[in-house]
Amino acid sequence: MQDYQFFELGDVVLQCKKTLRDVKLAYKTYGTLNAARDNVVVYPTWYSGQHYENEWLISEELALDPRKYFIIVPNMLGNGLSTSPSNTPAPYNASRFPEITAYDNVKAQHRLVTELFGIEKIKLVTGWSMGALQTYHWGAMYPDMVERILPFMGSAKCSRHNFVFLEGAKAALLADAQFKEGWYTSPPERGLRAFGRVYAGWGFSQAFYRHRMDLEAMGYASLEDFLVGFWEGLFLQRDANNLLTMLWTWQHGDISDNELFNGDFVEALGAIKARAIVMPASTDLYFPPEDNEFEVRHMPNATLQVIETDWGHFAGGPGTSPVDIRVLDEALRALLAS
Amino acid sequence: MQDYQFFELGDVVLQCKKTLRDVKLAYKTYGTLNAARDNVVVYPTWYSGQHYENEWLISEELALDPRKYFIIVPNMLGNGLSTSPSNTPAPYNASRFPEITAYDNVKAQHRLVTELFGIEKIKLVTGWSMGALQTYHWGAMYPDMVERILPFMGSAKCSRHNFVFLEGAKAALLADAQFKEGWYTSPPERGLRAFGRVYAGWGFSQAFYRHRMDLEAMGYASLEDFLVGFWEGLFLQRDANNLLTMLWTWQHGDISDNELFNGDFVEALGAIKARAIVMPASTDLYFPPEDNEFEVRHMPNATLQVIETDWGHFAGGPGTSPVDIRVLDEALRALLAS
Numbered sequence: 001m002q003d004y005q006f007f008e009l010g011d012v013v014l015q016c017k018k019t020l021r022d023v024k025l026a027y028k029t030y031g032t033l034n035a036a037r038d039n040v041v042v043y044p045t046w047y048s049g050q051h052y053e054n055e056w057l058i059s060e061e062l063a064l065d066p067r068k069y070f071i072i073v074p075n076m077l078g079n080g081l082s083t084s085p086s087n088t089p090a091p092y093n094a095s096r097f098p099e100i101t102a103y104d105n106v107k108a109q110h111r112l113v114t115e116l117f118g119i120e121k122i123k124l125v126t127g128w129s130m131g132a133l134q135t136y137h138w139g140a141m142y143p144d145m146v147e148r149i150l151p152f153m154g155s156a157k158c159s160r161h162n163f164v165f166l167e168g169a170k171a172a173l174l175a176d177a178q179f180k181e182g183w184y185t186s187p188p189e190r191g192l193r194a195f196g197r198v199y200a201g202w203g204f205s206q207a208f209y210r211h212r213m214d215l216e217a218m219g220y221a222s223l224e225d226f227l228v229g230f231w232e233g234l235f236l237q238r239d240a241n242n243l244l245t246m247l248w249t250w251q252h253g254d255i256s257d258n259e260l261f262n263g264d265f266v267e268a269l270g271a272i273k274a275r276a277i278v279m280p281a282s283t284d285l286y287f288p289p290e291d292n293e294f295e296v297r298h299m300p301n302a303t304l305q306v307i308e309t310d311w312g313h314f315a316g317g318p319g320t321s322p323v324d325i326r327v328l329d330e331a332l333r334a335l336l337a338s
Numbered sequence: 339m340q341d342y343q344f345f346e347l348g349d350v351v352l353q354c355k356k357t358l359r360d361v362k363l364a365y366k367t368y369g370t371l372n373a374a375r376d377n378v379v380v381y382p383t384w385y386s387g388q389h390y391e392n393e394w395l396i397s398e399e400l401a402l403d404p405r406k407y408f409i410i411v412p413n414m415l416g417n418g419l420s421t422s423p424s425n426t427p428a429p430y431n432a433s434r435f436p437e438i439t440a441y442d443n444v445k446a447q448h449r450l451v452t453e454l455f456g457i458e459k460i461k462l463v464t465g466w467s468m469g470a471l472q473t474y475h476w477g478a479m480y481p482d483m484v485e486r487i488l489p490f491m492g493s494a495k496c497s498r499h500n501f502v503f504l505e506g507a508k509a510a511l512l513a514d515a516q517f518k519e520g521w522y523t524s525p526p527e528r529g530l531r532a533f534g535r536v537y538a539g540w541g542f543s544q545a546f547y548r549h550r551m552d553l554e555a556m557g558y559a560s561l562e563d564f565l566v567g568f569w570e571g572l573f574l575q576r577d578a579n580n581l582l583t584m585l586w587t588w589q590h591g592d593i594s595d596n597e598l599f600n601g602d603f604v605e606a607l608g609a610i611k612a613r614a615i616v617m618p619a620s621t622d623l624y625f626p627p628e629d630n631e632f633e634v635r636h637m638p639n640a641t642l643q644v645i646e647t648d649w650g651h652f653a654g655g656p657g658t659s660p661v662d663i664r665v666l667d668e669a670l671r672a673l674l675a676s
Contacts (some may be wrong), residue, residue, distance in 0.1 A: 159548060160548065160550070161546075164535075164538050164547060164561070165539040167535050167539075168506070168535045168536035168537070168538060171532035172506070172509060172513055172532050172536060175511075175513040175528050175529050176513045177515040177516070190512075194506075194510050194512070194513040197502075197506045197508075197509035198509065199506070200502050201499065205499075206499040206623075207628070208499075210498065210628070223501065223502070285623070286544075290544070290548070
């Protein structure tokens with residue numbers, strides 16, 4: 001049974017000047033909106049993830065407690081639930097699906113929050129990885145609405161190195177002739193598996209593998225078991241065109257690349273009024289703390305809290321590292337209380 | 339005109355218990371062997387590189403001065419000049435080319451050095467990356483013969499993370515149906531290009547890309563220009579089966595995985611009598627200094643000298659970073675003088 005709803009946005013003109021028709025934003029809410037409408041948390045999804053894959057941080061034992069907060073998880077455009085290459089009719093289906101920015105995503109989410117729920121203030125926006133990218137966008141685009149942000153293991157702008165890592169994963173997928181430039185009739189399995197194997201070296205750190213945490217913390221029987229069971233499995237369940245749509249969104253992520261800031265990144269960072277805790281993982285290979293340091297220096301109300309960990313990008317990710325998730329949860333708790 | 343020679347090894351039984359027939363080791367020498375035969379430097383090649391691509395460290399201005407030293411550069415088996423998938427007749431050609439270890443390589447090189455040149459002592463073995471892997475093997479396999487080693491940006495054993503990075507690059511190549519499980523009749527270009535694009539994020543560091551050194555230090559016009567011009571170009575000129583043979587050699591590199599040490603890595607490190615300087619680059623993403631720290635702790639006569647650099651794995655590599663190459667060259671000079 002479907003555990004989420006759709007918000008209908010009608011036809012939407014995107015930043016790329018194409019019109020996406022009958023746009024649907026899939027979302028799920030947790031908890032109850034109070035009468036003052038001031039207990040709202042927005043928690044966007046990560047690369048390829050869907051709302052239920054955000055739930056590791058939502059529970060009565062955690063900061064994101066649905067007894068206290070009304071938590072909205074909007075699914076990213078392209079993630080297979082919201083409007084995506086895989087569910088859009090011709091002519092804008094498959095390879096013709098338009099380029100979507102994080103700005104487009106957050107504008108759509110803003111309509112959900114304001115038009116459907118009549119919300120005027122958001123207590124907190126938070127998210128992991130590409131969820132963090134959307135979190136920064138919320139802060140820069142709606143500074144008078146967003147009171148707090150906690151982006152973790154992400155950045156306000158895709159770094160050039162991060163762009164290159166993604167180019168590698170993309171090239172592995174495109175190398176599969178079965179992909180047929182996006183016009184496949186059955187999934188390009190070999191390419192999706194290769195995509196997962198390329199990702200494997202990036203998602204966790206050198207120290208993670210050195211300490212055999214794939215075996216000893218995650219319970220895989222061998223390194224190959226981890227590569228197939230975790231990494232190939234993760235991306236085999238996704239649609240290739242959806243992955244490429246979200247990958248484009250990621251690569252072109254930049255809070256300043258819009259009519260509000262005209263590419264002035266420092267100005268866009270400076271526009272984020274929200275009280276912010278920015279949390280990188282010390283060993284994250286594609287969102288290294290250095291990029292966040294730059295951001296925090298230019299955000300008026302932000303502090304940097306690096307999680308010291310061997311888990312790399314997955315430190316605060318979906319249910320992987322209990323110790324790091326506790327650190328993250330405590331920061332969420334402190335920020336919400338402040 | 340061919341600038342190198344062949345040493346004929348005849349039939350060689352490999353560690354994998356297959357017989358490679360009529361094995362040829364391609365090599366080039368620089369300088370003159372003195373009468374005492376005690377001015378010898380052995381300088382093995384790196385992953386996919388050929389002898390002329392080792393020459394950036396050989397010159398009258400540098401420590402590896404051919405007026406003083408007799409420098410032997412043996413080409414790695416599988417690199418397209420020495421016996422390789424691309425030049426071996428059936429039945430052991432292409433995908434049937436046997437698995438070659440660094441141990442097999444160094445045994446072959448030892449025969450070249452002793453049988454052809456009658457050399458009994460080696461003043462220095464040095465090498466970059468997989469050249470470093472062979473350097474460590476020299477030290478552990480021939481401790482009474484090798485007086486000094488300087489492995490740079492490499493390790494004595496392929497780490498699990500390094501193995502995973504290579505799996506990603508390999509998967510990208512294999513995803514190309516044109517590869518035909520190794521039985522291609524024309525090069526699997528798309529796979530080779532994808533291989534290069536995956537490699538791009540690993541070869542240089544986050545800081546390298548952050549500081550736009552691809553443009554400002556290496557002279558490319560754009561990031562895409564660098565990805566195509568440098569990375570796709572580097573691997574398009576290689577043979578796919580050769581790349582996979584050397585990749586297997588790399589992934590299975592381990593100085594202790596042989597009948598001398600039976601897998602006891604610490605014992606093998608302890609066997610290296612040579613005076614050693616081990617030089618990682620601080621930002622190397624697949625040979626991080628931590629792995630070398632472990633090695634140096636167990637080598638009786640070694641010091642660790644980390645090159646502080648933004649160049650990542652290419653810090654001391656072929657002609658890329660003049661500043662880092664000077665640091666490396668000074669270490670070579672100091673070690674040779676000691």
